[in-house]
Amino acid sequence: MPTTGQGPRTPRRETVRPEQRVTPRREKVRWPRQRQGSQAATGAVLLSDAGLAAYRTCHPRSSLAIGAALVCAGPVPDDALLRTVLERSAAAFPALGDPEATAGGMRYAAVDAADAAAGRWHRTLDAEAARPLPEAGWDCTVLTGLPHGRFALLWRGDHVLLDGGGAAAVLTTLCSPEDPDEAAAFSYAACRAPSRGGGAAAVRAVADLARASRAVTGPLLDRGGAADRLAAVRADAPPRLRHLFAHTRLDVLRRIGHRHGATVNDVYLAALAGALRAWAGEETADGLRAVRALCPVNIRRHREGVLRNRHLPGRVTLPVDLAAPGERLAAVAARTRGLARALRHPVVHGVFWGLPRFLGAWCMERYFRPDRSTLLASNVRGPAHPLRLAGAPVHEVLPLNFLPAGHPLSAVLVTLNGLVSVGFTADASVRGVADLPGLWLRELEALGTARVSGP
Structure with missing residues (x-):
C-alpha cells in the first residue's frame, strides 16, 4: 500500500468528488x-x-x-x-x-x-x-x-x-x-486547414464535408447496428481500474506505415485490432465484425488555448475478424483515409463552434453507450523533444485514459521525443487484461513483416 511522506504537506480540506455532484435538471452545470x-x-x-x-x-x-x-x-x-x-x-x-x-x-x-x-x-x-x-x-x-x-x-x-x-x-x-x-x-500542429485551389480542391472539400457529416452523425443515428461487446462488466458498482503500458519507438510505426501506405494512427489501430483478436481467441474473434473504436480527432486551432475540449469523434470499425495482419492494416487504412482531414475542415470547425451546448448531453451519452461503441481509442501527440522535470530527465510517459461507463477497457497512444507509449485502462474484473500490452507489441512485430495487401 502506498504511504505518504518525504516532503512537507499542507493540510488538505475534504472535497467532494466531481463525479458525485448531483446537478438538478434545468440548473447550470457546475x-x-x-x-x-x-x-x-x-x-x-x-x-x-x-x-x-x-x-x-x-x-x-x-x-x-x-x-x-x-x-x-x-x-x-x-x-x-x-x-x-x-x-x-x-x-x-x-x-x-x-x-x-x-x-x-x-x-x-x-x-x-x-x-x-x-x-x-x-x-x-x-x-x-x-x-x-x-x-x-x-x-x-x-x-x-x-x-x-x-x-x-x-x-x-x-x-x-x-x-x-x-x-x-x-x-x-x-x-x-x-x-x-x-x-x-x-x-x-495537427489542425491545418485544407488547401484551397481550383476545381479539384472544391470537389475534395465537398467530399470532406460529406465524410465529416457521416462520421459525426453515424454513432448518433445508430448507423451500422449494435457494437460488439468484448467483455461483460458490472454496471452497479464503480470499477476498480488497472493501468497497463506498452512502449516502443515511433520510427517502428512509421516504417510499417510507410511500407503499407498507412499512417501511424492506422498502425496503432491495426495492432490494437490484432491484440484484441488474440485476446478474445481466434474462434470468438471470427464473429467480431462490429468492434467499433471511438477515436477523438483533435481540431484545436492556434490561439484557442490548450484547455477545454476541442475534438470531434471518429468511429472506426476494427477488423478483428480478419486473420492476416496485413489485411487488418489495409482495412483500417481504408476506413480512416481522409477522416481527420474531413473533421478539420473550416466549415466543420465553424459548425462545431455554433452548435448549442444543450445538445452535448444527448450526443455524449450516445457516443459512449456500449451498444454504439466498443472502446475508446485515443491518440495524443506529444512534443518531439526531450523533457526535463526540475532538472531530472523524463525517461518515459505512462498515459492514463478514462473508462466510459459500461466499457471493459480503453486505450491511448502518446508520443514523446521519438518514443511511443500505449496505455490501457481496464476494469480489473475483466480477465486477461494484463496480456494486452504484450499482445499489442507482438502484433506490431507481425505487421513489420506482413505482406502488403492490395493488387
Missing part, C-alpha cells in the same frame, strides 16, 4: 472552479465541454480523470524546487486555480519496497490514480521509490476541463515553465 479573467486561457465552453459535464453527472460512478505519469531519472528533486516548478506552470493556465494553493496541495506517495523489487510498482500508480479529484479539477502526486532509483510525477485532470491534447500541453509546460506558449505549440 464546472471546475477558476479565477476571474481566465476565460481566454480556458477557452469558450462548447458542446463537447457541456456534454462531458452532463455525462459526469449521469454516471457518477465513472471517473473522468485523464493524465499521465512522467517517469524520471532519480533522485527526487528538492521539494521546494518541485513546488516552484508546479506553481510557475499553473500560472500559465489561470483556469487551473491559484498557483500557490495548487502547489501547496502536491502530495507524495512511496512505492512499497517489495512491489518495487518485484516490478509491481504500478499498484501504487493504480491506487493514486483512483483518488477522487479535488474541487480544482486536477491534482499532482510524486511517486517515490521506483526501480532503478527513479521517481514519477503523476498529473491528472478532469476531462471536463481539458482533453488529451490539453493534458499533454500542461505536462510539457510543467517541464518548460519559462516558455509556456512554445511548450504547448505542438498541441495545435
Whole structure:
C-alpha cells in the first residue's frame, strides 16, 4: 500500500468528488472552479465541454480523470524546487486555480519496497490514480521509490476541463515553465486547414464535408447496428481500474506505415485490432465484425488555448475478424483515409463552434453507450523533444485514459521525443487484461513483416 511522506504537506480540506455532484435538471452545470479573467486561457465552453459535464453527472460512478505519469531519472528533486516548478506552470493556465494553493496541495506517495523489487510498482500508480479529484479539477502526486532509483510525477485532470491534447500541453509546460506558449505549440500542429485551389480542391472539400457529416452523425443515428461487446462488466458498482503500458519507438510505426501506405494512427489501430483478436481467441474473434473504436480527432486551432475540449469523434470499425495482419492494416487504412482531414475542415470547425451546448448531453451519452461503441481509442501527440522535470530527465510517459461507463477497457497512444507509449485502462474484473500490452507489441512485430495487401 502506498504511504505518504518525504516532503512537507499542507493540510488538505475534504472535497467532494466531481463525479458525485448531483446537478438538478434545468440548473447550470457546475464546472471546475477558476479565477476571474481566465476565460481566454480556458477557452469558450462548447458542446463537447457541456456534454462531458452532463455525462459526469449521469454516471457518477465513472471517473473522468485523464493524465499521465512522467517517469524520471532519480533522485527526487528538492521539494521546494518541485513546488516552484508546479506553481510557475499553473500560472500559465489561470483556469487551473491559484498557483500557490495548487502547489501547496502536491502530495507524495512511496512505492512499497517489495512491489518495487518485484516490478509491481504500478499498484501504487493504480491506487493514486483512483483518488477522487479535488474541487480544482486536477491534482499532482510524486511517486517515490521506483526501480532503478527513479521517481514519477503523476498529473491528472478532469476531462471536463481539458482533453488529451490539453493534458499533454500542461505536462510539457510543467517541464518548460519559462516558455509556456512554445511548450504547448505542438498541441495545435495537427489542425491545418485544407488547401484551397481550383476545381479539384472544391470537389475534395465537398467530399470532406460529406465524410465529416457521416462520421459525426453515424454513432448518433445508430448507423451500422449494435457494437460488439468484448467483455461483460458490472454496471452497479464503480470499477476498480488497472493501468497497463506498452512502449516502443515511433520510427517502428512509421516504417510499417510507410511500407503499407498507412499512417501511424492506422498502425496503432491495426495492432490494437490484432491484440484484441488474440485476446478474445481466434474462434470468438471470427464473429467480431462490429468492434467499433471511438477515436477523438483533435481540431484545436492556434490561439484557442490548450484547455477545454476541442475534438470531434471518429468511429472506426476494427477488423478483428480478419486473420492476416496485413489485411487488418489495409482495412483500417481504408476506413480512416481522409477522416481527420474531413473533421478539420473550416466549415466543420465553424459548425462545431455554433452548435448549442444543450445538445452535448444527448450526443455524449450516445457516443459512449456500449451498444454504439466498443472502446475508446485515443491518440495524443506529444512534443518531439526531450523533457526535463526540475532538472531530472523524463525517461518515459505512462498515459492514463478514462473508462466510459459500461466499457471493459480503453486505450491511448502518446508520443514523446521519438518514443511511443500505449496505455490501457481496464476494469480489473475483466480477465486477461494484463496480456494486452504484450499482445499489442507482438502484433506490431507481425505487421513489420506482413505482406502488403492490395493488387
